[in-house]
Every structure is written in structure tokens, then in C-alpha cells.
Amino acid sequence: AQSVAQPEDQVNVAEGNPLTVKCTYSVSGNPYLFWYVQYPNRGLQFLLKYITGDNLVKGSYGFEAEFNKSQTSFHLKKPSALVSDSALYFCAVRSHSWGKLQFGAGTQVVVTP
């Protein structure tokens, strides 16, 4: 069985400040981890994915994520948040290199000017 937890329903941050969105996972075997972003009335946009290798993954729009095997976490980060980063962020996991994704419940990010 695989599962994802996003412990924060909402994250509030001022523009220009660092942004962190938390994700922890549970999976049998090696994890394949993903972050997606969803803007209102739109589908999910792929941001980045973790494959075995570097623990710091760089993705689109200045986002990066840090994989921590001992803490089973894959937190999304951005050094300097923009108002346009305000959206719903989803973490997802699976136990194979392909196949269905298990998503977290999502974290709403609000960036204030």
C-alpha cells in the first residue's frame, strides 16, 4: 500500500519570502515522488519528480524539492515566493517507475504582496 500526507491545509507566505510545502509518504520499496500544481478550474501541471540519485531535485518555475529517505519526506521549496505561486499543490507517490499515482489531499498556498 502507498500513501501520502500533506500535513498543512494552507500555507501563507509573504512575497519574496521562502516557501516550503511539506509532504511525507509511505510506500513499499523505492519511492517515485512527484509534485503537481493546480490553478483554479484547471488541470494539474507537473512541477518535478524524484528519481534515485540527488536528494535535491530542481523543477519548473524555480521550484525544488528535497528528498529525505530517513524521514520519508519530499518537501517542496522555493527560495523567493511570487504572488503568482498562489495555487493548490499536490504531492504524489507510486512504487514503480510507471502506473497509478497516489495523491495527497493538497496544500493551498497563499502568497500575499
Next chain:
Amino acid sequence: DTGVSQNPRHKITKRGQNVTFRCDPISEHNRLYWYRQTLGQGPEFLTYFQNEAQLEKSRLLSDRFSAERPKGSFSTLEIQRTEQGDSAMYLCASSLDRTGVETQYFGPGTRLLVL
């Protein structure tokens, strides 16, 4: 470069009616997934195709739901005898089977409201 498209974008129907949604994947993508997303939740897997073969179905997919991908290109998802609990966003994603870690690309979704 066109992405995944879904039609219609919105559908309002009365309880008991049948509805059908269409998904057109990115050209040459041979895997196609359907997910359902309810308010305040992440997407939940429904079913997936590799080419025209339906390889996995979730327990969420009751007998009232059927999906097809007849020529390995576009896919349809039909819900018969709709219920109010079927109200959700239905998302389609496609991917290309190649070496490495597969990335799924999502369409804009079809939002269904059952009255």
C-alpha cells in the same frame, strides 16, 4: 505542441441520466489514465489503458462506470444512471512508455454536477 484535451469542460445532468466524457491524449502517448477529484481532495485513480488495453481498474469504478480506448488514441468515460455522489472533476492524464520514470500530463478536467 498540444496538451491533453478533455470535452466537455463542464456537464450538468439530472440524477439517473447517462453522461460520457472524452479525453484526447498528447499525440503518441500510449498510456492514458482517468482520475476523479472531489472538492478538498487529491485526485483518485479510476482506471488506466496501455494502448487500447484497459490494464487496471480501481474499486471506485462501480458497474455504472465504463471506459474505453478503442483505437489506442482518445478515450471515453461513461457513467450510467448518474447519482449525486458522482459529482466531481474527472481528470485524464497521458504518458509515453519509455525507459526512465514515467511522467503523467493532465488535461483540464471535466467538471460534472449531478442534480
